[in-house]
Amino acid sequence: xxxxxxxxPKETEAKWxxxxxxxxxFKTKFDSxxxxxxxxxxxxYPSGRLHVGHARNYTIGDVIGRYKRASGYEVLRPMGWDAxxxxxxxxxxxxxxxxxxxxxxxxKEMREQMQLLGFCYDWDAEVATCDVIYxxxxxxxxxxxxxxxxxxxxxxxxxxxxxDNCVLANEEVVDGRGWxxxxxxxxxKLTQWxxxxxxxxxxxxxxxxxxxxxxxxxxxMQENWIGKSQGCRFNFILPVPVAGxxxxxxxxxxxxxxxxxxxxxxxxxxxxxxxxxLAKDNPxxxxxxxxCKKGGTAAADIETAxxxxxxxxxxxxxxxxxxxxxxxxxxxxxxxxxxxGALFGCPxxxxxxxxxxRKYNLPVLPxxxxxxxxxxxxxxxxxxxxxxxxxxxSEFLNGLDVIAAKQKAIDAFVAKGLGQAETNYRLRDWGVxxxxxxxxxxxxxxxxxxxxxxxxxxxxPVELPYDVTxxxxxxxxxxxxxxxxxxxxxxxxxxxxxxxxxxxFVDSSWYFLRFCDAKNTEKPFDKDRVNHWMPVDQYVGGIExxxxxxxxxxxxxxxxxxxxxxxxxxxxxxLFTQGMVNHHTYRDQDGKWLYPYEVEKNSxxxxxxxxxxxxxxxxxxxxxxxxxxxxxDPSEIMETYGIDAVRLFVLSDSPPEKDFEWTAAGIDGxxxxxxxxxxxxxxxxxxxxxxGSAQPASFSxxxxxxxxLTHRTIATFTDSIEKFHFNAAxxxxxxxxxxxxxxxxxxxxxxxxxxEAMETLVQLFAPIMPHLAEELWRDLxxxxxxxxxxxxxxxxxxxxxxxxxxxxxxxxxxxxxxTLPAGSDAKTxxxxxxxxxxxxxxxxxxxxxxIIVVPDRIVNIVVAG
RNA sequence: GUGGGUAUGGCGGAAUGGUAGACGCGCUGGUUUUAGGUACCAGUGCCGCAAGGCGUGGGGGUUCAAGUCCCUUUACCCACACCA
Numbered sequence: 051x052x053x054x055x056x057x058x059p060k061e062t063e064a065k066w067x068x069x070x071x072x073x074x075x076f077k078t079k080f081d082s083x084x085x086x087x088x089x090x091x092x093x094x095y096p097s098g099r100l101h102v103g104h105a106r107n108y109t110i111g112d113v114i115g116r117y118k119r120a121s122g123y124e125v126l127r128p129m130g131w132d133a134x135x136x137x138x139x140x141x142x143x144x145x146x147x148x149x150x151x152x153x154x155x156x157x158k159e160m161r162e163q164m165q166l167l168g169f170c171y172d173w174d175a176e177v178a179t180c181d182v183i184y185x186x187x188x189x190x191x192x193x194x195x196x197x198x199x200x201x202x203x204x205x206x207x208x209x210x211x212x213x214d215n216c217v218l219a220n221e222e223v224v225d226g227r228g229w230x231x232x233x234x235x236x237x238x239k240l241t242q243w244x245x246x247x248x249x250x251x252x253x254x255x256x257x258x259x260x261x262x263x264x265x266x267x268x269x270x271m272q273e274n275w276i277g278k279s280q281g282c283r284f285n286f287i288l289p290v291p292v293a294g295x296x297x298x299x300x301x302x303x304x305x306x307x308x309x310x311x312x313x314x315x316x317x318x319x320x321x322x323x324x325x326x327x328l329a330k331d332n333p334x335x336x337x338x339x340x341x342c343k344k345g346g347t348a349a350a351d352i353e354t355a356x357x358x359x360x361x362x363x364x365x366x367x368x369x370x371x372x373x374x375x376x377x378x379x380x381x382x383x384x385x386x387x388x389x390x391g392a393l394f395g396c397p398x399x400x401x402x403x404x405x406x407x408r409k410y411n412l413p414v415l416p417x418x419x420x421x422x423x424x425x426x427x428x429x430x431x432x433x434x435x436x437x438x439x440x441x442x443x444s445e446f447l448n449g450l451d452v453i454a455a456k457q458k459a460i461d462a463f464v465a466k467g468l469g470q471a472e473t474n475y476r477l478r479d480w481g482v483x484x485x486x487x488x489x490x491x492x493x494x495x496x497x498x499x500x501x502x503x504x505x506x507x508x509x510x511p512v513e514l515p516y517d518v519t520x521x522x523x524x525x526x527x528x529x530x531x532x533x534x535x536x537x538x539x540x541x542x543x544x545x546x547x548x549x550x551x552x553x554x555f556v557d558s559s560w561y562f563l564r565f566c567d568a569k570n571t572e573k574p575f576d577k578d579r580v581n582h583w584m585p586v587d588q589y590v591g592g593i594e595x596x597x598x599x600x601x602x603x604x605x606x607x608x609x610x611x612x613x614x615x616x617x618x619x620x621x622x623x624x625l626f627t628q629g630m631v632n633h634h635t636y637r638d639q640d641g642k643w644l645y646p647y648e649v650e651k652n653s654x655x656x657x658x659x660x661x662x663x664x665x666x667x668x669x670x671x672x673x674x675x676x677x678x679x680x681x682x683d684p685s686e687i688m689e690t691y692g693i694d695a696v697r698l699f700v701l702s703d704s705p706p707e708k709d710f711e712w713t714a715a716g717i718d719g720x721x722x723x724x725x726x727x728x729x730x731x732x733x734x735x736x737x738x739x740x741x742g743s744a745q746p747a748s749f750s751x752x753x754x755x756x757x758x759l760t761h762r763t764i765a766t767f768t769d770s771i772e773k774f775h776f777n778a779a780x781x782x783x784x785x786x787x788x789x790x791x792x793x794x795x796x797x798x799x800x801x802x803x804x805x806e807a808m809e810t811l812v813q814l815f816a817p818i819m820p821h822l823a824e825e826l827w828r829d830l831x832x833x834x835x836x837x838x839x840x841x842x843x844x845x846x847x848x849x850x851x852x853x854x855x856x857x858x859x860x861x862x863x864x865x866x867x868x869t870l871p872a873g874s875d876a877k878t879x880x881x882x883x884x885x886x887x888x889x890x891x892x893x894x895x896x897x898x899x900x901i902i903v904v905p906d907r908i909v910n911i912v913v914a915g
Numbered sequence: 916g917u918g919g920g921u922a923u924g925g926c927g928g929a930a931u932g933g934u935a936g937a938c939g940c941g942c943u944g945g946u947u948u949u950a951g952g953u954a955c956c957a958g959u960g961c962c963g964c965a966a967g968g969c970g971u972g973g974g975g976g977u978u979c980a981a982g983u984c985c986c987u988u989u990a991c992c993c994a995c996a997c998c999a
Contacts, residue, residue: 857934
């Protein structure tokens, strides 16, 4: 074999890329008779450059897409851009680029890069969420949500940055300060638009059980996020009215109504209307409320946060025991926006409550006694008892178990007219208003006389004005000289446009539907088309979207269903969450980040900065990030090794669901394999049977063995691809090529078998390395595109193993291996095993007590001692 | 704190309860080459000259048989987080 034969990926890849594009090989045929397969990866934010993380994500989807197409499906494989969002505005602030220009130039660059990567996307279905034709339809959907009561407006608190004059997302608040301005963030109330996702809470939980092909982890995360808890809402009655508080009761929510007789305090949120009323005449309480506001919401703060309370002096009646009154406290741990903003504390059976009670010397009365313990013997120190048991000290609940007591307590609340069973959710309605420029304008006009009036459909789209300024902080739409001034569609009076735009998660909640009908200018999408293509058969993306994006998309699909747009509930049938791509980080002596190519290892194993030979520090292996300078641009790698090598490498080292480490040595080794494959096939071409040669009547043992190897490889490789075990599939491929290398091709039957092997090999790796496969496919004499060549079929007869090598164990330890015909019965297997010289000599000393034979698997001989 | 996950050679990782370490990287020796690189051949879990022994984070258990199942424990990772 000629060791100097070298594959020229640059030339070959460019050639096939051009041909595929010219011949529109990846164009979706919407009228195809084939069964449909919708293969989708989460579309990217157009940040500027593609990195290897993207490449891995899209390669996974590409392999599936190509494999499914070869397997006879009509594949919809689109790509687009999640193109609205804050980074564009930051670019405008930082370097004066217009968000629109910046975004579209990024899209152009990234599209070119993606096309270089050879993905089989149908670019005719491309979508960018900042295209007017896209957000026009999104505005239509918004109006439909409004009609159906899914969209509504209400006042809500936001994080307000007083220096930048803008609202911040929670992620943009760092240690209570704006991430950009550093200003202390204030909470402000603004009227904002919401989508009623909570109405779908139960349906979204129930739907999870139908998503059997989703990772369990994601389903659990969503269920926890929705956070359904069943309990009871009831009132504590205030014996005397509180001036300024327009109620005579405190409403609480509890999941443990059974423990009502253990109640030793009522805790209300510092933001509770009662707290605010009382604080007006109580400076000390006002100070306490102010202090509670300060506490950060960051993870560390909460973990160390002390339970703090303030006794109001008020006492409420116990609902079932007139002899008891319960003190009302303000407590810093009570959230105003969950339940009713008030709760009753039962210290004996709630850990947080017992901490509070011990601190403020409130009574701790056990009312649930563990099974088998005498009530008199049961005491609690600093740990609450939250398990099951029998009710005690609880009048009419005594003797019941927890479940029965809950029900009876609720019945009693109902009978007294104090409350009723209620289900609460952690999930809040989805606030979609953003006080930003670069987003989809909310199609609403505010009129002083008519209120919030929807923009009539025939006046859509509400387009973003281009002539905006970013010289000052705040929303440019707000201070645009003309844009927001308009007339009311109802009364024709002077009115103002809504200047808020929609959160970008709205854009990504229906793009997968738009892909089915990307160019429709009449409506968001054609119903029949969506009903045909949806649900997405395989969705691939990062685990970081496990909750928000995937939950919003599930909600949107249902909301659109209820507006008559489509007939499905769940958008994504299979979900695959891939791992991150990590890379080593390096810093110089001053702690500045260095690119990996800026450092080298000296002979002592120490890292040096190449430029000036000063010491460098090797840092952690972390997710690729521009700021840490540990990104790898696939385009650079492609220059050297070709894109097929990159595609192969990102799939071969780790299972796709796990994190993957990018290494120079790794891509180098992969490149060697690409060449080896090329040589193996290219060099052998003159020696194998001609294309389409008749199958020989019989095969020699050697040729038959090759055919068996080929068919076993098809079987295991295909199985691994189906299971997303790409790394294992590639390992099988390497094994196969290793074995092919040593075979002599000197007889007609072997020439035929070898051609079969070569064609199979090329077809198997075609989804992973499409350019190389296409090239060799032509060399093998074909003129059609390999993506349309039917996936190799396994000949079951050939794939069956005819002999097996199994272990012979003595007391569970392997002492010998035997090879015997596959399918040998237990008796034969045992005979061969005990006759093995080594086994026989052991048995001569210690006779077998028992012999377990699992045909084709194992023999285990149990001997004494 | 709650929920979920992971732990296998120097490294990435394979193993429907049935020969642990496939495949690759790295390393060692050799062949080709002016040299380097490439390519090819052989070896490579640990201890041991060998016979053999030991080995899947630790401890226990179920089983003829455990990386795999159960209990327990440690470390790390991810998500959520005062949710009543």
